[in-house]
Amino acid sequence: MFDNPERTNLEQLGEFGLIDHITKAVELKEPSTVKGIGDDAAVLDFSGKKMLVSTDLLLEGIHFDLRYVPLKHLGYKAVQVNLSDIYAMNGIASQITFSIGLSSKFPLEAVEEIYAGALLACQKYGVDLVGGDTSASVQGLVISVTSIGHADGEAVVYRSGAQVGDLICVSGDLGGAYVGLQLLEREKRIFLENPNIQPDLEGKDYIVERQLKPEARKDVVELLARLGIKPTAMIDISDGLASEILHICRASGKGCKLYEDKIPIDPMTYETAREFGIDPTVCALNGGEDYELLFTIRQADYEQVKGQPDISVIGHVTDADGGYELISKSGNVHPITAQGWNAFTSR
Amino acid sequence: MFDNPERTNLEQLGEFGLIDHITKAVELKEPSTVKGIGDDAAVLDFSGKKMLVSTDLLLEGIHFDLRYVPLKHLGYKAVQVNLSDIYAMNGIASQITFSIGLSSKFPLEAVEEIYAGALLACQKYGVDLVGGDTSASVQGLVISVTSIGHADGEAVVYRSGAQVGDLICVSGDLGGAYVGLQLLEREKRIFLENPNIQPDLEGKDYIVERQLKPEARKDVVELLARLGIKPTAMIDISDGLASEILHICRASGKGCKLYEDKIPIDPMTYETAREFGIDPTVCALNGGEDYELLFTIRQADYEQVKGQPDISVIGHVTDADGGYELISKSGNVHPITAQGWNAFTSR
Structure with missing residues (x-):
C-alpha cells in the first residue's frame, strides 16, 4: 500500500x-x-x-x-x-x-x-x-x-475502596488478547522466513480480534448502573489480572483470595494457549491487554450479579494480613505477584 | 551526563x-x-x-x-x-x-x-x-x-469574533524565539566542527531564553480582565504573526491591515537578525514560537490599552474584500501570506 x-x-x-x-x-x-x-x-x-x-x-x-x-x-x-x-x-x-x-x-x-x-x-x-x-x-x-x-x-469509583469480604468480579473473559498476540507473532516469523506463506489464522478470529480490536466495557458500566450496583473499587485490565488486583489491594490496603477455577477463559483461548505450551491461567494473570473491568462489590450485591453471563465472581477481598493468594484448581495456594509488563526491559 | x-x-x-x-x-x-x-x-x-x-x-x-x-x-x-x-x-x-x-x-x-x-x-x-x-x-x-x-x-474568546474596525493587538515582542534559534543552530554547527570551541552566547540571553524558555502570557489574560476588556478574537503566536492573523481573519470572515512600524521587535532581536542578514520583520511575521497573544479589541477599548507597555496596537480589521495587507515602513502594501512552518517538508 x-x-x-x-x-x-x-x-x-x-x-x-x-x-x-x-x-x-x-x-x-x-x-x-x-x-x-x-x-x-x-x-x-x-x-x-x-x-x-x-x-x-x-x-x-x-x-x-x-x-x-x-x-x-x-x-x-x-x-x-x-x-x-x-x-x-x-x-x-x-x-x-x-x-x-x-x-x-x-x-x-x-x-x-x-x-x-x-x-x-x-x-x-x-x-x-x-x-x-x-x-x-x-x-x-x-x-x-x-x-x-x-x-x-x-x-466515581476509585481503586482504593475495596472492603474486607467484598466479592472480586471480572467482566468477559481473560487471556485472549495475549494468546492472540502469540499467534500473530508466530505468523509474522513464518512470513519473514518465507513471504510466500500466507498467515494461517483460520478459525482463530476471536482471539485475533481480542488482540487487534478490543472493545472497552462501556456496556458493563451501564449494566452495573441498571442493576443499581456501585462497585467499591474498579480498574481496567491492561497489564493482566495479577497486576490489576494488586493495584486494587494496595490502593485499598487489603489482601485477596482468587480461585483459579473461577477465572473466565474462553475455550479458544484455552486451546490455543495449550497449543503454544503456555498455561491458560498464566495468560489470564499476566497476559494483559484484555481491557475487561476488574471490580469489587459488597456481598449484598451478589444476587444482582450472579445471573449475569458477562460477570464472573472470581474471589473475595481479605484483610491485608491475608496476602495476595491464588487458590489453584488442585487446592494449592500460590502468592500472586505482578509479573506485569516492564516496558523498559531490553527485548 | x-x-x-x-x-x-x-x-x-x-x-x-x-x-x-x-x-x-x-x-x-x-x-x-x-x-x-x-x-x-x-x-x-x-x-x-x-x-x-x-x-x-x-x-x-x-x-x-x-x-x-x-x-x-x-x-x-x-x-x-x-x-x-x-x-x-x-x-x-x-x-x-x-x-x-x-x-x-x-x-x-x-x-x-x-x-x-x-x-x-x-x-x-x-x-x-x-x-x-x-x-x-x-x-x-x-x-x-x-x-x-x-x-x-x-x-471564552474564539478566533472567529473579529469585527470590521476592531484594533489588532499583540502582547510582548516578536521574532526573538526565531533569532534565538538561528543563534543556537550556528553555535551547534561550530561546535560540531570543532568541539573545543565553547558556544558564544554572551549578551544574547534574552533571545536565547525566548527560544529555550518561553513564558505563556497568563499575565496578559489577567491584565485584560483587570482592564475590563474582552477581546473579540484571540490566538497565540506559535507559527508566526502572519499565519496567526490569517487564522483570525479567515475564522472571522474578515480582512486586515497591519503596519510594519507598529510590530514590536526587541532591539536585541533586531540587531541579531541583521547580523544574520535576515529582515527582522520577516522574523516576526514567519518565525514563530514567540507564544505571545494576538487579539482584536473594539475601538472603544483603545483608551484602556494605549498606556499598557506590554500591549501594542499593530493594525485593524477590515472587511474580507480588503484582503490581508501589511503596510511597510516605506508605505508600500504587501499581501500577507502564511509561510508558516510546514512540518512535512523534507529538511
Whole structure:
C-alpha cells in the first residue's frame, strides 16, 4: 500500500491541508461539546458533573508492530484502550483528543486509515473527537490519545475502596488478547522466513480480534448502573489480572483470595494457549491487554450479579494480613505477584 | 551526563518504579483537582464553568534538538507551549497531563530533569499535574502534553469574533524565539566542527531564553480582565504573526491591515537578525514560537490599552474584500501570506 503510485504525499498537502482533510470527517454529537477542533482549545460544558481525564501514548515498536497491525485497527484500538480508563472510573467517556506523529513514508491514505479507525470507535461509543495535534516524525509512528468523561460526583469509583469480604468480579473473559498476540507473532516469523506463506489464522478470529480490536466495557458500566450496583473499587485490565488486583489491594490496603477455577477463559483461548505450551491461567494473570473491568462489590450485591453471563465472581477481598493468594484448581495456594509488563526491559 | 557511572538505569527501576519516583514530587493545589495521578483517570470538578482542553505532541528531531536544548528547559517549554493555548481562549489553565516516551539510553536523571522543568512550569503558573503515561521508546524522545483550563461561559474568546474596525493587538515582542534559534543552530554547527570551541552566547540571553524558555502570557489574560476588556478574537503566536492573523481573519470572515512600524521587535532581536542578514520583520511575521497573544479589541477599548507597555496596537480589521495587507515602513502594501512552518517538508 505504501508503494501505491496513486499515493498522496503528505509533503504536498502540508500540515494545515492534512488537518483540514482529516477533520472534515469529524462530527460533534455530544451535548457537552461546545466547540471542537478549529481553535486553540476545545470548549466543554459538564454543568456541575465531575470530569474524568486519562491519557495514553502509543509508540511504534513498543505498543504495536505495523507488520501485523492494520492501521485502521490501530486507530480503533488506540481509542478503546484510552476510553477503557474512563469506564474503569465508572464514568462515561464523551470526548477525546487524538494526536499523531508520522514520518513522510506514510501516504495520506495511511493517515486516513488510522483516523477512520479512531472515528469508528468514537461513533460506536458516543464520543466526540474535539482536538489533537498532527506532526511529522523522524522516528516511527506515534499516537497520543486523551479521553475526557464525566460522572455524577457520587458515582466515581476509585481503586482504593475495596472492603474486607467484598466479592472480586471480572467482566468477559481473560487471556485472549495475549494468546492472540502469540499467534500473530508466530505468523509474522513464518512470513519473514518465507513471504510466500500466507498467515494461517483460520478459525482463530476471536482471539485475533481480542488482540487487534478490543472493545472497552462501556456496556458493563451501564449494566452495573441498571442493576443499581456501585462497585467499591474498579480498574481496567491492561497489564493482566495479577497486576490489576494488586493495584486494587494496595490502593485499598487489603489482601485477596482468587480461585483459579473461577477465572473466565474462553475455550479458544484455552486451546490455543495449550497449543503454544503456555498455561491458560498464566495468560489470564499476566497476559494483559484484555481491557475487561476488574471490580469489587459488597456481598449484598451478589444476587444482582450472579445471573449475569458477562460477570464472573472470581474471589473475595481479605484483610491485608491475608496476602495476595491464588487458590489453584488442585487446592494449592500460590502468592500472586505482578509479573506485569516492564516496558523498559531490553527485548 | 549520559555516561555518568552513577546513572540510574531505567531498566532496573521499571515502569512502576519510574512512575512512583516521578510522582513523589507532584503536589496538588488547584481546588478543581479532586484526584490526580494514581487511578485510571484524574477527577476534576469545575462546578459549572466551561472547560478548555488542548493537546500537543513534541518529537525529538522535529520540535527540539537535544544537542542544544537542556532537558529541564524542554520540560518547561513543553508545558508553556500547551498552556499558551488555554490562555489564547481567554481561560485559566488549571491541570495538565504529561506523557513521555524515552529510550533506555536516557538514565533516570534525564527523566528527572524533564519532569523538574515541567513541574517548575506548573508551579509558576498554578497548574496541577494530574496524569500522564510513561513508556519506553525505540525511537527518540517523545513528549505529549494535554492542558485543561476553565473560563466563565461568557469569557471564552474564539478566533472567529473579529469585527470590521476592531484594533489588532499583540502582547510582548516578536521574532526573538526565531533569532534565538538561528543563534543556537550556528553555535551547534561550530561546535560540531570543532568541539573545543565553547558556544558564544554572551549578551544574547534574552533571545536565547525566548527560544529555550518561553513564558505563556497568563499575565496578559489577567491584565485584560483587570482592564475590563474582552477581546473579540484571540490566538497565540506559535507559527508566526502572519499565519496567526490569517487564522483570525479567515475564522472571522474578515480582512486586515497591519503596519510594519507598529510590530514590536526587541532591539536585541533586531540587531541579531541583521547580523544574520535576515529582515527582522520577516522574523516576526514567519518565525514563530514567540507564544505571545494576538487579539482584536473594539475601538472603544483603545483608551484602556494605549498606556499598557506590554500591549501594542499593530493594525485593524477590515472587511474580507480588503484582503490581508501589511503596510511597510516605506508605505508600500504587501499581501500577507502564511509561510508558516510546514512540518512535512523534507529538511
